[in-house]
Amino acid sequence: MDTASSREISIDRLLILKPAATKLILDPKADLSELIKLTLLDLLIKQVLTLKKVMQPSHARDPYLRTYFIVETGKNFLSYQPNRFETYFTDRIDKDSYFLLKSFFRAIYKEITSVYRYKIKIIVDLKMTDLFNKNLFLGILSILKTNHKGDKLKSEITQYLHKIDEELEALIKNTPQKALEILGFLQGHIFLLNTLKFELLETLKTPHKSVKAHKITYEQDWYWSDYLNDTTAKLSDIISEVSDVLDSIEDYSTTDTDGNWEGDHSDVYFN
Numbered sequence: 001m002d003t004a005s006s007r008e009i010s011i012d013r014l015l016i017l018k019p020a021a022t023k024l025i026l027d028p029k030a031d032l033s034e035l036i037k038l039t040l041l042d043l044l045i046k047q048v049l050t051l052k053k054v055m056q057p058s059h060a061r062d063p064y065l066r067t068y069f070i071v072e073t074g075k076n077f078l079s080y081q082p083n084r085f086e087t088y089f090t091d092r093i094d095k096d097s098y099f100l101l102k103s104f105f106r107a108i109y110k111e112i113t114s115v116y117r118y119k120i121k122i123i124v125d126l127k128m129t130d131l132f133n134k135n136l137f138l139g140i141l142s143i144l145k146t147n148h149k150g151d152k153l154k155s156e157i158t159q160y161l162h163k164i165d166e167e168l169e170a171l172i173k174n175t176p177q178k179a180l181e182i183l184g185f186l187q188g189h190i191f192l193l194n195t196l197k198f199e200l201l202e203t204l205k206t207p208h209k210s211v212k213a214h215k216i217t218y219e220q221d222w223y224w225s226d227y228l229n230d231t232t233a234k235l236s237d238i239i240s241e242v243s244d245v246l247d248s249i250e251d252y253s254t255t256d257t258d259g260n261w262e263g264d265h266s267d268v269y270f271n
Helices: 004-015 021-025 032-043 084-090 101-111 116-123 136-140 148-174 176-192 198-204 225-229 233-247
Strands: 049-056 066-074 211-213 216-218
Touching: 004 148, 004 176, 004 216, 004 233, 021 116, 021 148, 021 176, 032 049, 032 084, 032 101, 032 176, 032 233, 049 233, 066 101, 066 136, 084 116, 101 148, 101 233, 116 148, 148 176, 148 198, 176 198
Parallel strands: none
Antiparallel strands: 049 066, 211 216
């Protein structure tokens, strides 16, 4: 198999990975807040969950309207089959309930009592154990490291995302259908790009069409063009709010949880 074909097969692995999993390949030391953010954003574009912007007073006597973001179930909630690491998001909500975004994140933080265990759960769920060192000593120290195969995939994904970073803005402006094809392939991995101005995605609002990329036609109704038309808030606003709320409770995970965040986790060493 030639190098180009091998690289394409590696990149096609993005089709079965999810952004939090890919983030661990790119950076095994990734913070929990980053993994939570990527997972929520991925569930939003899949319309498993929705994030609605509402204006209301903070209490009965408040004369001013304030902006809040509300987490609710989306139209694909009932049909979606979450991985175990996503159930922290999906199991605490149903079609008759909702959460303020900050309360939603706090509940997730409280339930995830070990960053290392959560990362292992992502790795096992997405069948990525072949990409990481299987070392009992590293497990005892709660350290994740990619092996040679993982390093190779990391390099190829990094190069691919860098190329998309350089080209996508021009494609959105000049050939929007091609941009939608790329978005259809990347799905939630779009949030791993470094330079994309998410405000530009608003220009891609268009009637739903299936698009073709990497020899695969995507017909899912949660894909980008559909999401952009259905969402009630701008994607750039959603990303900003999610990041701000996570930053505001960054210390919550280390001060208010009952569990032990680090330490000996040899009992979750994967095979």
